[in-house]
Amino acid sequence: MAGRRATPTGRYGGRTAAERRAERRRRFLDAGLEMFGRGPGYRGTTVAALSEAAGLSTRQFYEEFSTLEDLLAELHLEVNDLAERDVLAALPSVEGLRLPERTARLFRAYAASITGDRARIRIAFVEIIGVSPRLDRQRLTRRARWVDYICAEAAAAAERGEIADRDYRIAATAFIGSVNGLLHDWSAGWVDATLDEVIDELVLMLMGRLHSSDVLSTPRPGSPGPESLGR
Known part of the structure; x- marks a missing residue:
């Protein structure tokens, strides 16, 4: 289809396109764990900052995640x-x-x-x-x-x-x-x-x-007290 880039399928550097993409996704996840979990947090993080932390581009981020x-x-x-x-x-x-x-x-x-x-x-x-x-x-x-x-x-x-x-x-x-x-x-x-x-x-x-008891130690209002049980 005109204007659409084909998805690469060959090997590069000994790895398949799927392997490279999985590694890239993992880098974004690891950067997210670091920034959301130890850094400014989810609300304080931008796509640009997270991409920089992952050592990747914002374009690559949007190839993996929408938001x-x-x-x-x-x-x-x-x-x-x-x-x-x-x-x-x-x-x-x-x-x-x-x-x-x-x-x-x-x-x-x-x-x-x-x-x-x-x-x-x-x-x-x-x-x-x-x-x-x-x-x-x-x-x-x-x-x-x-x-x-x-x-x-x-x-x-x-x-x-x-x-x-x-x-x-x-x-x-x-x-x-x-x-x-x-x-x-x-x-x-x-x-x-x-x-x-x-x-x-x-x-x-x-x-x-x-291990809580079947019978509450403090009877509910209207329930029989312990002294009346078994009569």
């Missing part, structure tokens, strides 16, 4: 995909463990991945917030996957008789909200604690929710 938002969206998914992969990889090592040890190890596998690079925390819990309705939907969709995972773990533990057999979806959602909120505030410097202290607190919180 900086697209790059941020891909980074957010990548951070979550890495954490999910690391949790799944940890599953064989927790087979046969009791729920407290199993839960602690799996959450620490998640935490080690998501916090292994502080830039990942900022991408996952800070920069993604309030960018657009599209990214809000993406963020909530990924949160829902983690809620589903916790519910599946809780259901398996209930089958083994380790915890009560009940619906844990509200508890799981509350916990994931706590993870997001606490890591956001810690990353912003609003929580005076080490990362290990933050992770320890989140593990205790999750275990507390999974």
Whole structure:
């Protein structure tokens, strides 16, 4: 077609066009992680500055991404995909463990991945917030996957008789909200604690929710008190 450049397919420098393009895309993603996660942040970054950081041109950026938002969206998914992969990889090592040890190890596998690079925390819990309705939907969709995972773990533990057999979806959602909120505030410097202290607190919180009593210690209005149960 006249006026349209053909996509190169041959080898150059020992690499195919697809390999060169993948490397170029990776350079933009790495520059985005650096600038969004450790530098001026998503809102403080321009296409020109990011392209310069990647050692590429703005024309090359627009061959890979339509907007900086697209790059941020891909980074957010990548951070979550890495954490999910690391949790799944940890599953064989927790087979046969009791729920407290199993839960602690799996959450620490998640935490080690998501916090292994502080830039990942900022991408996952800070920069993604309030960018657009599209990214809000993406963020909530990924949160829902983690809620589903916790519910599946809780259901398996209930089958083994380790915890009560009940619906844990509200508890799981509350916990994931706590993870997001606490890591956001810690990353912003609003929580005076080490990362290990933050992770320890989140593990205790999750275990507390999974082991919460079926019967509330403080009866709801209109419900029978403990002294009336069993009469």
